[in-house]
Amino acid sequence: MPEDDRKDATRDAVEREIDAALKEQVTGLPPDQAEALREKIRLRVRKEVERDLLARTASERRAAARLAREERKKEKQAEEGELFQRFNRNFRFQHVVMFTAVILLIITGMPLKFPNFILSRFVINFWGGIQNSTIVHRIGAGMLIYFMIHHFLYTVLTRDGRRDFWLLIPKPGDAKDIVHNIRHFLGKVPDKPRFGRFSYIEKFDYWAVYWGCIIMIGSGLFLWFESIVLRFLPKYALDVAHEMHSDEAMLATLAIVIWHFYNVHFNPDRFPGTLLWWHGQLSEHEMKEEHPLEYEEILARRAGESAEVTNR
Amino acid sequence: MRKFALAAVLFALGWGGLPGLPRDASASISLEKCTLCHGKPEFRKLLVDGQIRDLFVTGDTLKGSVHGKKGCTDCHFDVSEIPHLVRPRRVTCTHCHFRGNQEGAPQSDNVLAYFDSAHGKAIAQGNTKAPLCQDCHGSHAILKAKDPGSKVARVNVAETCGKCHMEIYAQYKGSIHGTALAKGIVEVPSCTGCHGEHKIYAHTDPKSTIFATHVSEQCSKCHSSIAIMGKFGIETEQVATYKESFHGVASQFGSRTVANCSSCHGVHDIRPPDDPLSTVNLKNVPKTCGKCHPGANPNFAVGKIHVDAKKKESGIIYWTATFFKWLTIGTMLALIAHIFLDMYGRTRRLRGER
Numbered sequence: 001m002p003e004d005d006r007k008d009a010t011r012d013a014v015e016r017e018i019d020a021a022l023k024e025q026v027t028g029l030p031p032d033q034a035e036a037l038r039e040k041i042r043l044r045v046r047k048e049v050e051r052d053l054l055a056r057t058a059s060e061r062r063a064a065a066r067l068a069r070e071e072r073k074k075e076k077q078a079e080e081g082e083l084f085q086r087f088n089r090n091f092r093f094q095h096v097v098m099f100t101a102v103i104l105l106i107i108t109g110m111p112l113k114f115p116n117f118i119l120s121r122f123v124i125n126f127w128g129g130i131q132n133s134t135i136v137h138r139i140g141a142g143m144l145i146y147f148m149i150h151h152f153l154y155t156v157l158t159r160d161g162r163r164d165f166w167l168l169i170p171k172p173g174d175a176k177d178i179v180h181n182i183r184h185f186l187g188k189v190p191d192k193p194r195f196g197r198f199s200y201i202e203k204f205d206y207w208a209v210y211w212g213c214i215i216m217i218g219s220g221l222f223l224w225f226e227s228i229v230l231r232f233l234p235k236y237a238l239d240v241a242h243e244m245h246s247d248e249a250m251l252a253t254l255a256i257v258i259w260h261f262y263n264v265h266f267n268p269d270r271f272p273g274t275l276l277w278w279h280g281q282l283s284e285h286e287m288k289e290e291h292p293l294e295y296e297e298i299l300a301r302r303a304g305e306s307a308e309v310t311n312r
Numbered sequence: 313m314r315k316f317a318l319a320a321v322l323f324a325l326g327w328g329g330l331p332g333l334p335r336d337a338s339a340s341i342s343l344e345k346c347t348l349c350h351g352k353p354e355f356r357k358l359l360v361d362g363q364i365r366d367l368f369v370t371g372d373t374l375k376g377s378v379h380g381k382k383g384c385t386d387c388h389f390d391v392s393e394i395p396h397l398v399r400p401r402r403v404t405c406t407h408c409h410f411r412g413n414q415e416g417a418p419q420s421d422n423v424l425a426y427f428d429s430a431h432g433k434a435i436a437q438g439n440t441k442a443p444l445c446q447d448c449h450g451s452h453a454i455l456k457a458k459d460p461g462s463k464v465a466r467v468n469v470a471e472t473c474g475k476c477h478m479e480i481y482a483q484y485k486g487s488i489h490g491t492a493l494a495k496g497i498v499e500v501p502s503c504t505g506c507h508g509e510h511k512i513y514a515h516t517d518p519k520s521t522i523f524a525t526h527v528s529e530q531c532s533k534c535h536s537s538i539a540i541m542g543k544f545g546i547e548t549e550q551v552a553t554y555k556e557s558f559h560g561v562a563s564q565f566g567s568r569t570v571a572n573c574s575s576c577h578g579v580h581d582i583r584p585p586d587d588p589l590s591t592v593n594l595k596n597v598p599k600t601c602g603k604c605h606p607g608a609n610p611n612f613a614v615g616k617i618h619v620d621a622k623k624k625e626s627g628i629i630y631w632t633a634t635f636f637k638w639l640t641i642g643t644m645l646a647l648i649a650h651i652f653l654d655m656y657g658r659t660r661r662l663r664g665e666r
Contacts, residue, residue, distance in 0.1 A: 115561045130565040182650075185657030223558075227605045236615030239629045242558070243621050247636030251643060259647040268658060 014049050018042055081284025084298070088160055092280050098147045098209070104140030105216075106253050108133045113246055141220055148213050167197050168207075174200040196293040201263060212252040219245040343371050345394045346384045373452045405445040425510035430517070441476070448472050464509075466502050467493060473503045483580040486589075499540050506530055525563055527572040528554060553618040569604075576600050576617075592617075 022038050029037065048068075077083070087095070108127065111120035127133040154161040177200050180193040193199075198206070222229050222241035229238060265273045276282065287295040349355055350369040357365045374380055385391055387403045408417040426432045426445070434442035448464055455462035463472045470493065474481025484490040484503070492500040506522055513520035521530050528551070534540050536551040554560040554573070562570040574582075576592055583590035591600045594613045602608035619626050621633040 111565075112558070112561050115555075115564050121565065124565045130562050130567045131569075134562075182653055185653040187657065187660050227607055230605070230611045231607065231609060232611075234611050234614030235617070236619070236627070236629060239615060239619050239621075239626075240632050243629050243632045244636065247633060247640065251636065251640040254640065254644050255647065258644065259651070262651050262654075267654070 011046070011049065014045065015042070018045055077283075080286075083281040083283055084287050084295075085280055086276065086282045087280035089280070090154060090158065091160070091164075092277060094147055094151055094154065095277055097143055097150070101140045101143035101147060102252075102256065104136055105144065106249075106256075108137040108140065109249055110253065113249065138224065141217070141224070144213065145217055148217060164197075168203055170200070170203055170207075174203060194292045195290065196297075197291060199290070205260060205263075208252075208255055212248060212255075215244055215248040216252065219248070343383055347371060349395065369452070377452065377454045378456060379452075379454060402444065403446060403451070409445075422510045429510060429512045430514050431512060443476065447475075464504075466498060466505075467496070469504050470502045477503075480580050487578070487580060487582045488584050488587075489582060499534070499543070501534065522574075524568040524572055525566055527574050528560065528563060531573045549620060550618045553620050556620075557618075571604060575603070 018041065022041065025037075107123055111117070111123050111133070114120055124130055124133050127136055155165045156162070177193040177195065180189060181200075183189045184192045219241040222238060223245060226238055229241075264270055282290075284295075347370060350367055351371075353368050355367045357367055359365055369384075374382060379387070387407070388400045389407065391400050406423050408415040409420070409423055411419050411421055413419070423445075427436070431442050435444065448469075450463045455465075457464045459465060460467060462468065470481060470484055470490070474484075485494070489500050489502075493502060508521050511519075511521075513523075515522050515524075517523065518525075520526065532551040535546070536548050538548050541548050555564065559571045563572055578591045581589075581591075583593075585592045585594075587593060588595065590596065597613035597617075598608045598610055601612045605612070616626070619629055621629050624630050
């Protein structure tokens with residue numbers, strides 16, 4: 001078979017090249033390690049070459065590439081450990097709706113607070129003028145109101161929602177965690193505090209959003225339906241709502257851009273950000289690192305379950 | 313042959329009859345010849361519509377005006393024979409008044425500005441009622457605008473405009489600006505103070521100084537100046553508070569529907585708020601706001617309109633602003649401190665310290 005001959009010839013050539021390259025690499029290593037390394041690399045390269053030779057059409061090549069990706073993923077998973085589902089699909093959907101709404105609200109709202117800032121005019125003109133940007137702001141507002149209702153129903157109606165709500169309520173232990181964490185930052189304590197499902201940072205974020213949503217939606221609805229509001233309340237009530245809307249917007253934006261972005265993006269552990277918001281999974285490694293108490297609880301529950309199964 | 317005929321016609325008309333061509337003094341007709349007829353006090357003409365046109369002119373007519381040294385035919389240059397058989401055309405001031413003229417007339421582009429303006433365009437479109445230069449500046453007794461006797465002096469210009477814009481003039485006369493002007497206060501804006509002098513455009517024209525998005529800028533020229541407003545005990549913060557309000561911000565971003573100064577305070581009939589006829593009198597506020605906010609009620613008038621959250625007099629609004637100010641400062645200081653402590657800890661661990 002001339003086809004097979006050609007393949008063998010290629011394979012031999014590749015192997016010779018690998019040997020030549022490896023000779024330089026493994027000179028410093030002890031012989032058994034060098035042999036192991038050589039064997040490992042040779043296996044991988046041969047696999048690649050064979051797959052490339054076998055795959056003739058584009059679709060075959062794509063399938064091969066997918067297989068390779070999955071294999072790499074499996075390898076990585078073995079290093080990182082099991083994946084834990086931290087946020088369910090419903091919760092991730094809420095987060096996406098909320099951050100889309102908040103981004104729209106910030107970029108259409110901030111120019112109104114700082115009309116003389118050089119970018120403000122650009123941003124307003126990007127939407128086609130103030131008439132359009134106010135409509136976009138109301139679309140964002142509608143999304144945020146929807147998110148608030150959705151989250152309220154989620155908290156009341158679903159098992160996960162109720163569990164998370166109780167876990168998010170601040171407890172005296174959180175104050176201890178704050179002190180412990182600051183002492184850890186200053187180098188007084190070697191280990192960082194062991195957090196449960198929600199650390200004090202996440203609890204703060206959650207209740208900050210709660211507070212922000214109530215203030216912003218409340219005052220925003222006042223400003224949106226000013227004629228109806230003024231039927232029942234004097235004009236200064238509207239001025240108070242305007243002031244609250246403007247000031248709380250500033251606080252929320254600063255908290256998001258500085259605090260939340262640091263915790264999930266600029267923090268060296270996370271930079272430039274993880275896909276937790278998309279797939280909702282944490283690896284075993286991350287669980288042990290960031291939520292050790294929850295991790296232990298899950299393991300204990302599993303042990304209990306398996307014990308039940310074996311006892312039965 | 314044709315060329316000769318043309319030359320003959322031109323000669324017959326006289327060089328003076330050709331606009332734009334230089335004329336020497338000898339070509340003009342002396343004052344005495346004109347006053348032979350026009351100097352008689354009863355010299356007048358009965359027009360077709362029954363009106364009487366007074367044609368009495370003497371040698372003193374131009375005396376004291378800016379054209380005191382000019383003769384009749386310097387402006388009425390189409391009169392080349394005495395007695396003239398046809399009625400002389402309307403005087404064209406652009407004969408001398410353009411930039412680069414040799415006659416010694418003031419060098420200015422006002423004539424170009426005029427032709428671009430609402431009045432100039434109306435003239436160009438054939439509206440015979442639209443004003444030419446002489447309708448505002450006067451025909452024989454033209455004085456400098458600085459001269460208080462001039463028809464276009466600040467104290468007189470409203471009356472001059474009012475010859476045609478009668479209703480508006482009546483409104484203006486009753487307004488705070490009009491009454492102040494009648495008292496002889498010169499800082500007060502007359503028509504030209506807001507509309508411009510030669511560059512007068514319709515309020516729907518974006519070039520206009522009183523286009524919807526330019527109104528606040530135009531009013532604030534005086535109303536944000538402490539030097540001017542201080543004399544009359546008027547606050548200047550109204551401009552700043554408007555610019556910070558949603559109305560002001562939207563107007564700055566080009567919204568034409570949002571309220572500007574004149575949407576609430578009126579246009580020509582601006583009156584002080586304690587005047588019962590004022591659109592911003594507390595009793596009239598619901599009606600004024602109701603122009604844009606349907607169903608406006610007396611609640612619109614409860615609380616200051618030009619409210620400044622930074623001032624303690626604003627009461628609950630001031631306290632809200634103060635609360636949020638300290639909440640923001642406190643929260644952000646705590647959060648930023650936490651971030652820096654975290655980074656400090658990370659640096660320590662990276663250096664291999666505990």
